[in-house]
Amino acid sequence: MMQRPLRPEDYSLKETSPHLGGGTAGDKLTTTYDLVEQMQYLYVRVVKAKDLPPKDIVSGSLDPYVEVRLGNYKGTTRHFEKKTNPEWNQVFAFSKDRIQASTLEVLVKDKDFVKDDFVGRIFFDLTEIPKRVPPDSPLAPQWYRLEDKKGDKIKGELMLAVWMGTQADEAFSDAWHSDAATVPSDGLPNIRSKVYLTPKLWYVRVNVIEAQDLLPSDKGRFPEVFVKASVGNQALRTRISPSRSINPMWNEDLMFVAAESFEEHLVISVEDRVGPNKDEVLGKTIIPLQKVDRRLDHKPVPSRWYTMEKHVVITEGDKKKEMKFSSRIHLRICLDGGYHVLDESTHYSSDLRPTAKQLWKPSIGVLELGILNSQGLLPMKTKDGKGTTDAYCVAKYGQKWVRTRTIIDSFAPKWNEQYTWEVYDPCTVVTIGVFDNCHLHGGEKAAGTKDSRIGKVRIRLSTLETDKVYTHAYPLLVLLPSGVKKMGEVHLAVRFTCSSLLNMMHMYSQPLLPKMHYLHPLSVTQLDVLRHQATLIVSTRLSRAEPPLRKEVVEYMLDVDSHMWSMRKSKANFFRIMGVLGGAIAVGKWFNQICNWKNPLTTVLIHVLFVILVLYPELILPTVFLYLFLIGVWYYRWRPRYPPHMDTRLSHADTAHSDELDEEFDTFPTSRHPDIVRMRYDRLRSVAGRIQTVVGDLANQGERLQSLLSWRDPRATALFVLFCLVAAVVLYVTPFRLVALLAGIYLLRHPRFRHKLPSVPLNFFRRLPARTDSML
Secondary structure (H helix, E strand, O other), rough: OOOOOOHHHHHOOOOOOOOOHHHHOOOOEEEOOOOOOOEEEEEEEEEEEOOOOOOOOOOOOOOOOEEEOOOOOOOOOOOOOOOOOOEEEEEEEHHHHHHHOEEEEEEEEEEOOOOEEEEEEEEEEEEHOEOOOOOOOOOOEEEEEEOOOOOEEEEEEEEEEEEEEEOOOOOOOEEEEHHHHOHHHHHHHHHOOOEEOOOEEEEEEEEEEEEOOOOEEEEEEEOEEEEEEEOEEEEEEEOOOOOOOOOEEEEEEEEEEEEOOOOEEEEEEEEEEEEOEEEEEEEEEOOOOHEEEEEOOOOOOEEEEEEEEEEEEEEEEEEEEEEEEEEEEEEEEEOOOOOOOOOOOOHHHOOOOOOHHHOOOOOOEEEEEEEEEEEOOOOOEEEEEEEEEEEEEEEOOOOOEEEEOOOOOOOOOOEEEEEEEEEOOOOOOOEEEEEEEEOOOOOOOOOEEEOEEEEEEEHHHHHOOEEOOOEEEEEEEEEEOOEEEEEEEEEEEEEEEEOOOOHHHHHHOEEEEEEEEHHHHOHHHHHHHHHHHHHHHHHHHOOOOOOHHHHHHHHHHHHOOOOOOHHHHHHHHHHHHHHHHHHHHHHHHHHHHHOOOOHHHHHHHHHHHHHHHHHHHHHHHHHHHHHHHHHHHHHHHOOOOOOOOOOHHHHOOOOHHHHHHHHHHOOOOOOOOHHHHHHHHHHHHHHHHHHHHHHHHHHHHHHHOOOOOOOOOHHHHHHHHHHHHHHHHHHHHHHHHHHHHHHHHOOOOHHHOOOOOOOHHHHHHOOOOOOOHHOO
């Protein structure tokens, strides 16, 4: 069956009406999880057993485990060897939508090599199982006597708790789920929901001041000394000291990113450039970051002298003797807690707080996100000859990451999981990504595989009205080398609750970043390098969690490769600029129509307004602000009703050429054929040539302004100077209102009094010299 071509509305946002909370607002069963649809589950908690009868006649032992059966679904606990009083404390969850049986059967069995032996069982009628919804207290487990196959009571008891609940139950996240019955036990940790926290990141500032008593091996030359510092895989070096001596000075800052609990140390070495690509270590010291001072403001921390050691082997006759020389280095090292460590793009940051918790301001509200379901997902992999998708969601806001459980083999998975975050700044973005789980088997079978990206959604909190629930279906769009592709839709419910409207309004007057970014700003290059290191640290830490949030997932959520060159993005940004300038261009066209009397009535009204403003200039600013106020009130009728979403037209994703997309997905450095690289280089030169022409024209106009008084053209400058003198005298003796009135009437004069040729001032300006004739 061929898929129909996608229409523009397929890429748009769609409003939905889910049955949130599972009932009406007055329903007592909807006390939690009010942004998702309630999903009913049958929970079985197997706690422990006692006095189980032995089954092995020879040894008189028992290797017990519990099997929970409900229709065609079967879940088993782990087994214990030679234990008659085992403890499991495992929970099983069966989706009510898939229950086709009327009884629940819990069996105790004895693990054996050939065939597992039956020990006893317990039956439950599903109509008699109690219901429980948090915040009700958990159901207390009870002891149940085992029965044999005939229904008679036998020796042995099993402690169980059986109840009907929802996904809001505390046992939900750690339970074995019936829809994941085909997943082996070593893959179960990879499908469960989980909450992760970004490691706390600090900027490490190393101010290298000077060194003393260095001992170069060649004392007959001036040493070319520099300092090399490293934290983990980050390595930086200073410039070569201009004072070429054994007591060099630098006074240079080096910046690194480090994560608590500071497992990596700061390694400082002083090296001498003795030849091309050959450096000699003159001293080395290791500084634990746990002992480094922390600062919260711009005040410098005390500097310290650190001892560096150098081991030298000296030959005396036939004997070699190792000697240790000590030198010193003067450093000022601190952990800068006043900065926000950027680990995501500043255009859609989810957190802008400084590292030090003492500098945090109170939260202004709460973000609640309900991840409902997905529809129309495409098959992401092949299993047993058919396409399948095992989808899960990841949401990131601030330092908190959440991952939903994986729904096995479904193109319309239902998660219905709800999460909350504290909000400290409304001008932040929450990111939701959908992925295909390729690690269901765990262990070595999944080694080397990567979870596939299905799509991503960003929602800016400042575009949401407070205390309003937004329920929409967001298109999941992915850009592939073949073009933009819709992978399905994800249905979300979002609510931003404001705890203090005054505090939130006050945030709009505050700097976007902590004040250290403005008192001691970091360069753009430094921020790019530090951001790359921060994302590397975050992805490495989260990939070491259990279950891991994999590196490819973290990098996709953080947009690690967003800085790479793309012809498509360049076009999109150019048209964005044109869209911004479109308002000014429209005003210019409107004013030109006024000057040319296209609409005489409007022109006359503009003349009257202009005369009033000239005669009463104190009305100018009030008129401007009143006009802006009226425009804002008028546009309120057409305010956006929906949150923003990925726009294929704005991104130029639907019109991008295949070669442009292939270039965008090329590796760095390139892996394409030299002929293709040459063609793309020529195209880039052509585009850059046009940009170069535009930049040159702008430079020409600026240089012509400078040449008005530079006497580069003596006649033009003399004319301008004389004009300035005459204008000064005339304006001195003439009232300003009269001058403004005459200038405005001249500018708005009727076309009958206009010439098609350029005006005298424009002709004079175009004749001014620029420095193009000095260009090679």
